[in-house]
Amino acid sequence: MNALLKLVGIAAIVSTLSSCGFHLRGAPSLPDNINTIVIESARAHAPLARALDNRLNIYGLKSQERGSNSAPSENISIYLLPEKLERQLLSVYPSGQVAEYDLIYVVRYRVSFPNKEPLTAQFEVVRDYQDDPDQVLAKSRELDLMLDEMRAEAADMIIRRLSGQAVAALDIEK
Incomplete structure (x- = not known):
């Protein structure tokens, strides 16, 4: 009886997840x-x-800098425009010092596919950041780690978007 309830529960969860369109996300796939x-x-x-x-x-992809041994028209090229970090005030301490703000990491880039227009x-990556004037050194290190995480997330987003853009730009069907 207990095993039957577990089986019914698992079946209910699987059917709910599949009906809402959920699917596991694997590594971004680019054309072979x-x-x-x-x-x-x-x-x-x-x-x-x-x-x-x-x-x-x-993700098992190679990168190279412009000027390497391969011609630029043969490869996908990503040109990263200057990044921007903005802060949006969320709250202040009674003393008037900033207590909390949103970090908004703005990423702009241009991608060029062979024989296509760039x-x-x-996009933006946003994080909530709580400042503490009593722990300046620790908070400075925390901010550096948070920015590294935001950059890694931005890089993942670029690669995921690149996967979709490659299929559209190169007229490849999945």
Whole structure:
């Protein structure tokens, strides 16, 4: 009886998840003939370019800098425009010091596919950040770690979007 209830419960969960369109997300898939992506940046040694390079390696894709041995028209090229970090005030302490704010990391980039017009895209990664004037050093380190996380998330978003854009730009059916 107990096993039957577990089976009915699992069946109910699976049918609910499948009916709402949920599916597990795997690694972003690019066309098989694309395995190298050229990364360029408006700023030399941009942190987002490094994060994107690291994430591409995790997904099994290669990256290279412009000027390497391959012609730019043969590869997908991503040009990272200058990143922006904005702060939006959420609350203040009675003393007037900032207690909490939203960090808004704005990412803009341009992606070029072989023999196609470049596509420009922009998105934001937002985090809530609580400041504590009594722990300035710890909060400074926490902010650095949060920015690294936001860059990694932005790199993942670029790769996921690139997967969809590649299918559309290169007229490939999945």
